[in-house]
Amino acid sequence: MSSVNFINKTAGWNLQHTYGKLPxxxxxxxxxxxxxxxxxxxxxxxxSKALGLDFSDFPPQEIALLFSGNKTPEGSQPLAQAYAGHQFGNFTMLGDGRAILIGEQKSPNGNLVDIQLKGSGRTPYSRGGDGRATLKSMLREYLISESMHHLGIPTTRSLAVVESGETVYRERSQAGAILTRIAQSHIRVGTFEYARQFLPLEAQKQLTDYTIERHYPFLKEEENPALALLMAVMEKQAALVVDWMRVGFIHGVMNTDNMSIAGETIDYGPCAFMNTYNLKTVFSSIDVNGRYAYGNQPYITHWNLSVLAGALLPQIHTDQKQAIELAQEALNAFPGMYEEKWLQMMRGKLGLMEFEASDKPIIEDLLALMQQFAADYTNTFVALQTGDFSGEAFFETSAFQEWFLHWVKQVTRNGRTLEAVQKSMSSYxxxxxxxNHRVEEALDNASLKNDYQLFKDIHQLLKTPYTPDPAQLHYQSPPPNGDSGYQTFCGT
Structure with a gap:
């Protein structure tokens, strides 16, 4: 089918192209x-409505043509972005090997968001890849990214999934698809690495100025904008990873090209959610050494930030020694910054709102017990919040019961009722x-059997993840085998 440059109806498109003004x-x-x-x-x-778009007058086939990339909206200037990245610690030249940025939609609230087609074909950055994506992997990204949004965690979002009618070859032949991804931007740590390695200093400064203008305009008057940007990204990333830890999310591929400068979760390939609590939990098939395990995520974030700092060194100071000292001083603040945010989050999960020094041992003792007895991460906190301790052998142990009595005494020590404490925990x-097992079943049903009912049911349930629903208790149950042998794949 031949490409058509413009689509007749506008649908409310208000596309800008600020990224195209960079070198x-x-x-x-x-x-x-x-x-x-x-x-x-x-x-x-x-x-779609939040973006100021309205396709109600469009026939289904025209929508499919638009979000497959067979047609492009009026005013679009499609491009593929160049970037690099450290993949499992090794520097690699990368870029949008299977994605095209259609433009930046100016939404009704005045914000710019990227509209990107993922799986849209080969580009100069494909490095031998086919530029395509499987239906199953794009449905996964749609479901998990939208779930993360409703969990209140900063994330890219998904506007559409279009089946391509073509076959994509991965471990086996699979149906192909294109995902429309929405992001504050697709600027990554790897974008700054690319600029540092391959472009002149003036271009590096232009990238920094553009990033500040788009995401951190309050930094424009800073004396040292590059250093200020590093510190602002550190704050964003610390808060983001604390949120991941809060819900048991494991990204699975925390390469520097998958760290958004805007502080959003991006790339949902080998991601998964932890059931049984264990800091060493890994589901990614390619993470054989556990580099990106659940418990390693804050440390890898710090490592990735050090890569960003290295890329910014020439802009931080003209004297390399002074640049390194300034960057190192900033990076040294990250562990304390993360620890403070993590403690605040865990206090929220346990209703420990008085901020006492004695809170930390209670938190650490519970996590140690959960790991010792292989307790379900989500359901343990739900039980504490609701007071319903049925269905988990862990709650019958003397170790847990001793901890529980100590916790009750701690959270009610200043006259708060247990009911008030539990209510305060509900948003955490x-x-x-x-x-994972439900997601896989839904994805297989959809991609192999063209049966989307379970996918839709899960998507609807996860729109209100903090609302208890007695009719859906079966969905709250972890898999009988505890995810033994479960693996996820990157999809490229």
């Missing part, structure tokens, strides 16, 4: 490569998370 080395203009037989399988009406502890 040409940061991107390559390219149209999406058309697919054989596009068919929309999921469309996010709520997100979701009743429902994307349980």
């Amino acid at each position: 040409s080395g940061f991107f390559t203009y390219q149209q999406p490569i058309p697919v054989k037989e596009p068919k929309t399988v999921i469309f996010n009406e709520d997100l 502890n979701p009743s429902f998370i994307p349980r």
Whole structure:
């Protein structure tokens, strides 16, 4: 099917192209490569409205053509972004090997958001890849990214999934698809690495100025904008990873090209949610050494930030020694920053709102017991919040009961009732998370059997993850085997 440059109706498109004003080395203009037989399988009406878009007058096939990339909206200037990254610690030249940025939509609230087609065909950065994506992996990103949004965690979002009518070859032949991804931007730590390695200093400064203008305008008058940017990104990333830890989310591929400068969760390939609490939990098939295990996520964040600092050194100070000293001083603040945010989060999960020094041992003791007895992470906190301790052998142990009595005494010591404490915990502890076995069942049903009912049911349930629903208790149950042998894959 031949590509058509413009679509007749506007649908409310208000596309800007600020990224294209950066030096040409940061991107390559390219149209999406058309697919054989596009068919929309999921469309996010709520997100569409929030973006100021209205497709109610569009026939389904025209929507499919638009979000497959076979047609492009009026005013679009499609491009693929260049970036690099440290993948499992090794520097690599990368770029949008299977994604095209259509433009930046100016939403009704005045914010700019990237509209990107993922799985839209080969680009100059594909490095031998086919530029395509599987239906199953794009449905995974749609479901998990939208779940993260409703959990209140900063994330890219998903507007549509369009089946391509073509076959994609990964471990086996699979149906192909294109995801429309929405992001504050797609600027990554790896974008700054790329600029540092391959572009002149003036281009590096232009990237910094652009990033500050778009995401951190309050830094524009800072005496040392590059250093100020590093510190602002540190704050964002510390808060983001604390949120991941709060709900048991494991990113799975925390390479520097997957760390958003805007502080959003990005790239939902080998991600998963922890059921049984264990700091060493890994689900990614390619993370054989546990580099990106649940408990390592804060340390890898610090490591990635050090890479960002290295990329910014020439802008931090003209004297390399002084630049290193300034960057190191900033980086040294991260562990304390993270610890403070993590403690505040865990206090919230346990209703410890008086901020006493004695809170930390209670938190650490519970986590140690949960790991010792292989307790379910989500359900343990739900039980403490609701007072319903049925269904977990862990709650019958003398060790837990001793801890529980100590906790009750601690949280009620200043006259607070236990009921008030439990109510305060509700916004920190979701009743429902994307349980891996349920997600896999839904994805297999959809991608292999064209049966989207379970996918839709899970998506609807996860729109209100903090609301208990007695009719959905079966969904709250972890898998009988405790995720033994479960693996996720990157999809490229």
